[in-house]
Amino acid sequence: MQNSRKGILVFIVLLFLSVNATSQHQKSGVSESDVKLKKSKKKKRVKLPEIDLSNWKVTIPEGSGKGGAISVEPPEISNYATNKILKPYMYNDSAKGALTFYAYPTSATTANTKYSRSELREQMEPGDDNVNWTFKQGGILKAKLSVDEVSRDKNGKYHKVIILQIHGRLTNDQRDLIGQRDNNAPPVLKIYWQDGKIRVKTKKLKFADVNALGILHEEAWTDDEGYNFKEEVGFGKFQIEVKVTDGKMVISLNKAEFAVYDDFNMKRWGVFENYFKAGNYFQSRDEGSFSKVSFYELEVEH
Template sequence: MINKIIEVSKQMSYQFIIVFTVIISMCSCSNDSEVNEPEVIPEVVVEEEVEETPEPEVEEEVIVEGVDFFLPNIDLSNWKVTLPIGSPDEVEPPEILDYATDEKLMPYMYNDSTDGSLVFYTSPGSSTANSSYSRTELREQMVPGSNSTNWTFAQGGRMKGTLSVPEITTDASGDYHRTMVMQIHGRLTNAQRDLIGENDNNAPPILKIYWENGKIRVKTKILKDVNASDEQILHTDAWGDDEGYTFPDEIGTDIFTFEIIASNGRLEVILNETESVVYEDIHMEKWSVFENYFKAGNYLQTLDTGASAKVKYYELEVTH
């Protein structure tokens, strides 16, 4: 019995030894595996510094008058303008000085900055009480905002303009329409108006300057009866038109200068500072009874549908 027990113990010891040996062996393999496994080292990426290139500075563009754009050399402080709209509408100083931003004026009176001109555009529309034609035309005001202060030939007056008629329509026959670009207009004093029983101060224009078929034509007034009394000559119907004079040089759409010089009993008109016509006679002497004012612009002489004209003024000056 004892021998059997001893024998069984031996067998169990052998089994224990075998199991222990296997466990040790497995642990050894596990450790070897952990030791031999290669270490994974994370890759470090070094970003290169990118040098930023500064954007080039953009210089602010400077727009220079006389280089990039041009403005007319015209002082409107002593002018009002009549338009071919309304009844008709008028704009006086000082409002006229803001013509470039005045929405009512802009279609008819505006700057052309490409050539430094003040453009007067008109087409048939509204007209004044003593005319059937429309105009975009300046009227001199010696006292801004007032029509009451004017000048006589004895006091004298001079107007000089640089201008052109670049666009004007033609009639059914293919002939150009004509437009009036300058005037000296007469005016009755209040006393004269009352003396002859008129209801306004209107008197005839002593001088009218037309652009006609590419040339400059001058018209003045003459007395129908040179022996008429001082009171009789105050009536508009005492005066008629002369035959007129057309300067021989063709202007076309080119820029030209025109000068008007009025003095006691004398009137002179000058084209391009070279051609001159003088009126010095009984009619000019008699005219000295009237007050006067200058006009300049675009007074289109037609009622044709679709007619229009542009007159450009580059310079305009008046002295007394």
């Protein structure tokens, strides 16, 4: 009889504790289903890049062979997320909040090159390639980006990627003066991702005293020896700023290292018009090669 009473007493205590625990759980307002719902919502959170494409057109490695790569200008470029042609090469990475550019070797290249690109081209007036800027007018480009994936060559070295450029351009009068078929002029600046580091290449005159007519020809210019920033960026995020003023160009990496160009080459470059480029200009024709570049921020000022 005594054992029976003890058993009943233990049962009552356990029942009280169970009811009390349930009551406390309910008072807290948190149930298992609530926790699961919160986790589910957290996983589905979408981040989009805050990049204004109003003054950019894009060229992708798709089209009708050499010189026939497809370009999409404003305002159509603003619909890149739903554009079936662009989506394989230019798309939002909502997990990172970045605009990603994918490139690999195809037969669709732009004029005067053998490499493929998924790259933005600045347009000061949307839809018009004929309005550009000079060094005297100046310009600033600020970008935060990462190189996410790059294939390797047969020796195990990563393929090179051009991530930013300043490209030269002849005016129509200059083009006609030298009898050239198009308005293309050399790129005064190429910024490479190379084996996890940032490398800068610019142009210099072959002959310092070349005359005003001769300087317009691409053959008057050659590549400089290049400059390698010391910091290794690898596959992480980094910031680059390019600032151009009359006769001077300054490139900075993460606001800590600087490459400065302010010699006679930059002063004489003032004869050309220019435009910024940003994206993934892939420097390989190897079978199976590719690269992915993501931009988190991209801003231009004039």
